[in-house]
Amino acid sequence: PHVVVLPGDGIGPEVTQAAVTVLREVLPDVRIEELPIGGAAVDASGSPFPAEVEAAAKRSDAVLLGTVGGPKWEGLPRAMRPEMGLLALRKSLGAFANLRPVRVLSGLEHLSPLRPERARGVDILIVRELLGGIYFDGGREKREEEAFNTMRYSKAEIERVAKVAFWAAQQRRGHVTSVDKANVLEVSELWRETVTGVRSAHYRDVGLRHEYVDSAAMLIVTDPARYDVIVTENLFGDILSDLAAVIPGSLGLMPSASLGDGPGLFEPIHGSAPDIAGQGVANPAAAILSAGMMLRHSLGRPGLANRIDNAVNTALRSNPTRDLGGSANTEEFTARVLEALV
Amino acid sequence: PHVVVLPGDGIGPEVTQAAVTVLREVLPDVRIEELPIGGAAVDASGSPFPAEVEAAAKRSDAVLLGTVGGPKWEGLPRAMRPEMGLLALRKSLGAFANLRPVRVLSGLEHLSPLRPERARGVDILIVRELLGGIYFDGGREKREEEAFNTMRYSKAEIERVAKVAFWAAQQRRGHVTSVDKANVLEVSELWRETVTGVRSAHYRDVGLRHEYVDSAAMLIVTDPARYDVIVTENLFGDILSDLAAVIPGSLGLMPSASLGDGPGLFEPIHGSAPDIAGQGVANPAAAILSAGMMLRHSLGRPGLANRIDNAVNTALRSNPTRDLGGSANTEEFTARVLEALV
Ligand SMILES: CC(C)[C@H](C(=O)O)[C@@H](O)C(=O)O
Ligand SMILES: CC(C)[C@H](C(=O)O)[C@@H](O)C(=O)O
Numbered sequence: 001p002h003v004v005v006l007p008g009d010g011i012g013p014e015v016t017q018a019a020v021t022v023l024r025e026v027l028p029d030v031r032i033e034e035l036p037i038g039g040a041a042v043d044a045s046g047s048p049f050p051a052e053v054e055a056a057a058k059r060s061d062a063v064l065l066g067t068v069g070g071p072k073w074e075g076l077p078r079a080m081r082p083e084m085g086l087l088a089l090r091k092s093l094g095a096f097a098n099l100r101p102v103r104v105l106s107g108l109e110h111l112s113p114l115r116p117e118r119a120r121g122v123d124i125l126i127v128r129e130l131l132g133g134i135y136f137d138g139g140r141e142k143r144e145e146e147a148f149n150t151m152r153y154s155k156a157e158i159e160r161v162a163k164v165a166f167w168a169a170q171q172r173r174g175h176v177t178s179v180d181k182a183n184v185l186e187v188s189e190l191w192r193e194t195v196t197g198v199r200s201a202h203y204r205d206v207g208l209r210h211e212y213v214d215s216a217a218m219l220i221v222t223d224p225a226r227y228d229v230i231v232t233e234n235l236f237g238d239i240l241s242d243l244a245a246v247i248p249g250s251l252g253l254m255p256s257a258s259l260g261d262g263p264g265l266f267e268p269i270h271g272s273a274p275d276i277a278g279q280g281v282a283n284p285a286a287a288i289l290s291a292g293m294m295l296r297h298s299l300g301r302p303g304l305a306n307r308i309d310n311a312v313n314t315a316l317r318s319n320p321t322r323d324l325g326g327s328a329n330t331e332e333f334t335a336r337v338l339e340a341l342v
Numbered sequence: 343p344h345v346v347v348l349p350g351d352g353i354g355p356e357v358t359q360a361a362v363t364v365l366r367e368v369l370p371d372v373r374i375e376e377l378p379i380g381g382a383a384v385d386a387s388g389s390p391f392p393a394e395v396e397a398a399a400k401r402s403d404a405v406l407l408g409t410v411g412g413p414k415w416e417g418l419p420r421a422m423r424p425e426m427g428l429l430a431l432r433k434s435l436g437a438f439a440n441l442r443p444v445r446v447l448s449g450l451e452h453l454s455p456l457r458p459e460r461a462r463g464v465d466i467l468i469v470r471e472l473l474g475g476i477y478f479d480g481g482r483e484k485r486e487e488e489a490f491n492t493m494r495y496s497k498a499e500i501e502r503v504a505k506v507a508f509w510a511a512q513q514r515r516g517h518v519t520s521v522d523k524a525n526v527l528e529v530s531e532l533w534r535e536t537v538t539g540v541r542s543a544h545y546r547d548v549g550l551r552h553e554y555v556d557s558a559a560m561l562i563v564t565d566p567a568r569y570d571v572i573v574t575e576n577l578f579g580d581i582l583s584d585l586a587a588v589i590p591g592s593l594g595l596m597p598s599a600s601l602g603d604g605p606g607l608f609e610p611i612h613g614s615a616p617d618i619a620g621q622g623v624a625n626p627a628a629a630i631l632s633a634g635m636m637l638r639h640s641l642g643r644p645g646l647a648n649r650i651d652n653a654v655n656t657a658l659r660s661n662p663t664r665d666l667g668g669s670a671n672t673e674e675f676t677a678r679v680l681e682a683l684v
Contacts (some may be wrong), residue, residue: 079486083525113564114462134476134493138528145497147532149375151476172613181577183411183425186480190489214584215613220590221563235523239581242556271557342580 002261003030003298004035004060005052006089006141009073010272011282018334019064019291022311024337026304027295033060037089038068038082048085054092058262062298063093064291065267070274081278090130094261096157097164098128100241100269101255102224104248105313111249111324114221122247124227125172127165128237132157135234151187153233155313158194164259165231166203172228175207179216179232179240191233215238220244244257245269250323252283253316255290257297264298268289281329283321285312288337305323311340343641345372346402346605348395348431349380351415351424352614353624354408360626360676361406361633364653367680368646375402380410380424389425396434400604404640405435405610406633412616432472436603438499438526439506440470441635442583442595444566444609446590447655453591453666456563464589466569467514469507470579472600474499477576487562493529493641495575500536506601507573508545517549517570519656521558521578533575555582587611592665594625595658597632598637606640608632625663628656630679653682 005020005100007013009012023030035053036044044050048068057063068082078084104112104122112119138149162178169176178195180188192210199208211219213236220240224247245254251270258265268286276282292308295301315336320326328336343468347362349355365372377395378386390410399405420426446454446464454461458551480491504520508559520537522530534552541550553561555578561568562582566589572583587596593612600607610628618624634650637643657678662668670678 036634081525087526113456115455115457118455135526140528140532142496144532147493147529148492148494149527149529150490150492152488155487156485181580183423184429185491186476186482186669187489187491190482190486199365214580217559217581218588218593238556240521243559243563246560251560289554 001027001030001061003032003294004057004063005032005034006063006065007040008037008066008068008272009039010067010274010277011296012068012272014280014282014330015268015287016064016066018330019287019340021334022288022308022337023291024309025341027136027299027301037065038085039070039073041085042076042080042082046080047081048080049088054089057089057093060263062263062294063265064294065089065265066287067268067270069272082317087135088256090265093258093263093265094131095159095258095265096129096131096260097161097258099168099257099259100128100245102244102247104124105316108249108316112247113249115245116289118222118224121322122224123261124244125168125229126237126241126244127161127168127229127231128241129157129161129233131260133234143324151185151233151235153187153190155190155194156189159198162195162198162214162231165203165229166199166206167284169206175209175228177209177211177215177216177227177230179211179230179236181213182210183212190312194229216240216275217243224288241269250283251286252323253285253289253301253322255293257290257293259297264294266294280331282323283323284330284334285316285321288312288334307341311337314340343369343372343403345374345636346399346405347374347376348405348407349382350379350408350410350614351374351381351412352409352616352619354410354614355630356619356622356624357610358406358408360438360672361629363676364630364650364679364683365633367683368649369641369643379407380427381412381415383427384418384422384424388422390422390424390438391430396431399413399431399435402605403645404605404636405607407431407607408629409610409612411614420482423674426558429477432600432607435600435605435607437475437600437607438471438473438602439503439600440472440579441510441599441601442468442470442587444468444586444589447658450591450658454589455591456589460564460566461589464566465570466566466586467510467577468583468586469503469571469573469584470583471499471503471575473602475576475584493527493577495529495532496611497532497536498661499593504537504540504573507571508541508548511548511571512545515570516547517551519553519558519569520571521553521555521572521574521582524552525554537573558582559585585613592625593628594663595627595631597628597635597646598655599632599635606636608636622673623664625665626676627658627663627674630654630676649683652665656682
């Protein structure tokens with residue numbers, strides 16, 4: 001299989017390198033093509049998502065992304081910002097469903113900022129809509145004195161991501177919580193109606209509950225064990241998935257998969273962490289686990305994915321990286337994972 | 343002074359009654375006018391915010407609100423929903439700055455869902471913009487198959503709420519965190535520029551940091567002590583203030599003040615809790631503390647406000663309500679507060 005690796009900025013190159021090492025170990029015949037994206041691509045060619053990178057990503061079997069962005073590029077005009085490269089990549093792959101699993105491993109509850117009794121047993125899959133909503137339609141008006149962005153969804157866009165969520169729930173504990181702000185927003189009314197309709201038409205065996213986004217933000221902290229699958233629109237998903245990601249104790253643990261009509265896109269959910277970039281101390285667990293999700297969701301190798309999951313857990317239990325109170329650097333942690341691959 | 347009390351729905355009548363009892367005790371000459379809002383007003387007159395209620399609120403010195411909404415009214419057409427009454431009330435009072443203090447009282451850290459060392463010393467004031475953003479402009483299109491809501495701000499709307507935040511920070515620890523999504527949204531770019539400009543022009547003595555909303559959602563849980571004042575737009579403020587409100591351990595503790603061009607509006611931030619309504623067990627602390635905020639911000643009686651704050655703290659330490667693991671019912675808790683008023 002052909003995997004395009006886009007290391008990106010900040011700690012992106014360090015953590016993707018670790019992930020590629022592990023990927024090659026379990027899948028020796030993988031063909032890796034490495035290309036720049038984000039700030040690195042701006043520096044190299046003036047665009048955060050060059051045409052040749054888009055072409056390579058589209059003809060690949062899957063894409064592994066590091067992280068994009070950093071203070072160096074913050075002052076640039078919008079179209080040249082690293083984040084715009086990421087949004088364009090997601091769009092060009094048709095990756096409308098962003099899967100973000102949040103799991104507290106048994107024995108690692110002490111890493112959570114929550115009291116251990118609240119963190120225990122948490123196992124949530126957040127399905128975030130990734131190509132619609134407020135991200136793609138905005139501007140400035142009235143001589144720059146006003147600005148707007150429009151959150152917009154069609155029924156079809158909601159249906160396709162709802163189906164992914166219900167399908168995922170069938171593989172798990174059979175329950176979906178749909179999050180919206182239907183007491184105020186028309187776009188959320190459509191969201192709620194449509195999700196309800198998809199369940200009635202195709203997934204009557206799956207439980208469905210609706211929550212308002214403000215209430216969900218509280219419940220994710222006070223009662224995270226109530227959730228199996230959460231499905232929500234792009235902006236709410238951005239906020240709630242980062243929020244939920246703190247429960248296990250470090251963003252450095254959280255992988256993601258973005259699936260849709262083209263090759264899958266796999267990336268850690270943490271940022272580019274410019275403060276520690278280049279020091280070799282970043283936690284590569286999320287990137288390695290993202291490679292695991294790639295094996296499972298895009299390359300059809302669930303057995304190899306499980307081996308990676310287990311090896312990362314073993315490495316975390318022996319000596320985690322500094323963000324988790326351990327002392328391993330990136331290379332040492334990766335070596336532990338390789339050793340633990342059985 | 344003339345105070346309009348709008349008990350509203352669910353536990354609203356019980357908790358506002360407790361607050362009025364305490365208010366009368368410290369300010370015997372207060373004139374209370376009680377009127378319906380929300381579902382109660384829909385039932386009485388077909389509108390969630392009747393014209394005579396609006397007129398009374400506008401000529402009052404301050405408004406004390408309970409809570410609105412409940413399953414009974416969820417199926418109604420939008421214009422008749424209780425929540426629309428609340429939004430119309432805020433607009434009609436010109437209440438653009440919603441102040442939500444979040445404080446973990448020393449000795450009450452054990453009530454928090456966070457580990458005690460993270461909860462200790464938390465003292466945040468969230469200033470939420472309340473009259474703009476995505477709440478007021480939306481609709482359905484394309485034969486109901488599409489829907490949208492537009493988040494819109496003018497520079498003037500951002501400036502006036504930013505000034506409230508900087509002013510509040512001057513009375514506190516001198517630091518403002520402004521939360522936006524400026525890496526993606528044009529409306530957030532305007533927000534960030536404008537807040538930065540207000541500081542440079544008028545508040546150079548106050549520190550200012552910008553955070554993205556997804557990152558802030560994490561940091562509020564992992565490092566809440568980093569915040570003094572947080573200022574943000576309406577929807578982000580809705581989500582983040584509910585999130586922050588879980589830190590002290592119960593929504594039942596959280597008051598709010600909404601200030602602007604007309605009489606101030608004071609309300610607990612918890613919902614109408616239909617499941618326990620009418621049982622006399624609701625926690626009235628947030629409503630009582632909201633009456634305290636009214637004394638401070640609208641009636642110019644900071645001494646009386648302090649007496650209420652202290653009395654509520656004493657009552658909480660002796661025997662809190664059930665949501666906090668105590669056994670006091672609403673009446674017993676209120677009696678404790680009255681006894682503790684010194
Ligand atoms: C960098 C940014 C554009 C992005 C988003 O908001 O989608 C990030 O926060 C994420 O969640 O992947
Ligand atoms: C009930 C609802 C309209 C309201 C809001 O979103 O403003 C509530 O959640 C709040 O925070 O006061």
